[in-house]
Amino acid sequence: MDYKDLANLIFPDVKEISYYEEKYPERNLPEGAIVTRFAPSPTGFVHIGGLYQALVARTVAQKTGGVFFLRVEDTDQKREVENGVTGIVNSLKDFDMAPDEGMISDTEEIGNYGPFKQSLRKEIYQAYAKYMIEQGKAYPCFCTPEDGEEIRQKQESAKIRPGYYGVWAKCRNLTVEEMVEKIQNGENYIIRFKSPGREDRKIKHKDVIKGNVDFPENDLDIVIIKADGLPTYHFAHAVDDHLMRTTHVIRSDEWLSSVPLHLQLFHELGFKAPKYAHISPIMKNDNGGKRKLSKRKDPEAAVEYYKQEGVPSDAVKEYLLNIANSTFENWRRANPDAKMEEFDFQLNKMSVSGALFDMVKLLDIGKTVISKMTAEAVYEESLEWAKEFDTELAEMLVDKEYALKVFGIERGNKKPRKDIAKWSDVKENIEYMYDDKFYGKAQEYPYQVISDKEDLEKIFKLYIEKYYDENDDKQTWFDKIKALAVEMGYAGEVKEFKANPGMYKAHVGDVSTAIRVGLTSRTNTPDMYEIMQVLGKDRIVERLEKAIG
């Protein structure tokens, strides 16, 4: 009886690892190409931190002519959620970040290095586990979860380091005969890695982001195959990233402390270890303290949130890129119209500490992104958003020709308007351009300086009857408002008024504000001339007459 017999007893039907080594050869890519991945578990929605990792991974892969793939880590059936994979795939699509390889729907995938769903790779992991057992580098462990609990408690009360290692690793030193006998007696078991590490020795690791980090060696005999036959994260990571020929493992920094284990696993498996880049999490300010953005407490932790709110996906990506490489915003200022893909992203320039999520800044980027869009694009995107999240707005947008005029107001010039940060802002910013919404709302006219009803009536009447002409150009139009102001006893120039406030009731700005409020029931709007162009004479007259009544 030897390890080989033991291995055959445990995994009689799996293939030799050479089969897989040949099936998934080294990739033929240009020098320096980075192969990396996004490897979430389908436990619900995609976290903003996950999107951040994916964006970084995809960016470096793209930049180097490498590969970005999506692997689903569903080895824990207990945590699995219905439609989890679909949710991930769709979220990536929403941000225009579909992977080069891997899952593209719940059941479909692309690329030659699959399957990309771990639950479908069971026999692959088992082949490698068998190989490890043959080598005497892994062994069956018959300890029950209760045994494990007992060990842990003993260690805790004795105040020594918890875990399955050294003298605590009871099954580690069983003879092959004993193991075989237990198996033949039908005892349950799992497979553990036989760690060659020693806690009193250090290993050096150079992380692409964190830099040099020293750790004690791993000496824990961690589980590699669970009772359900599926691998644990660690083992799946080693096998998959080797077989998928990953060059860079870009993942959340909660994994940093597992690096000694992972390096050891790669080494014992005879694999070349990938480079690691551990990304700091995105944090949130919580009563003065910092904590990770939490799925349960923070709606903005889910990428769905941004879709629902209508934050443009480009704004989210630019914001994230900004956190990732702060030189991005300088680059963006120098290259306002360049595609963000052109930015020279540097993995090793990423911050080693976690950034606080700044919604205000995100929305500021949203404003800029939207301000640069054409009326047509604004129309299309807000309509798409509205169809899903705001049917009232979608109805307003049915008349495309008119909507385009509304969105065209103060758009396309050198200093475009920046009043929309997200699509959910659109409705309130255009409502007054729609008669049914304008009249439908309880009419309130927040007049400012000029609030005397008689004066207002006179201004409106005079304006409609004497001054307003829809064919006027902007200069003439405003000259006429000045003339109106003067006729009514207001200063035609603001400066005149300021110089001699006592001589006038108020100034032309106040007159135009009165007209603005009468026309839109708002004190602040985009350029009134442009608004009036869109409204047209009949509606202007009607609105001002109703404002009087």
Place this chain on the structure above:
RNA sequence: GGCCCCUUGGUCAAGCGGUUAAGACAUCGCCCUUUCACGGCGGAGACAUGGGUUCGAUUCCCGUAGGGGUCACCA
């Protein structure tokens, strides 16, 4: 608690032994202006702390404090 990482204005951060310590968001003021945004100009605002090393530390070393991560048959 053990191990590991981090600490520049309110926030994101540049800087890597000698700088008037950048920039962006936010904030305040002024200008532009028919409103509000935009834009322009300007202001306020920071190297956690104590020791070293050095001619000289925000930059290097050690300690302290604070923050974060991790110690599962979860990922």
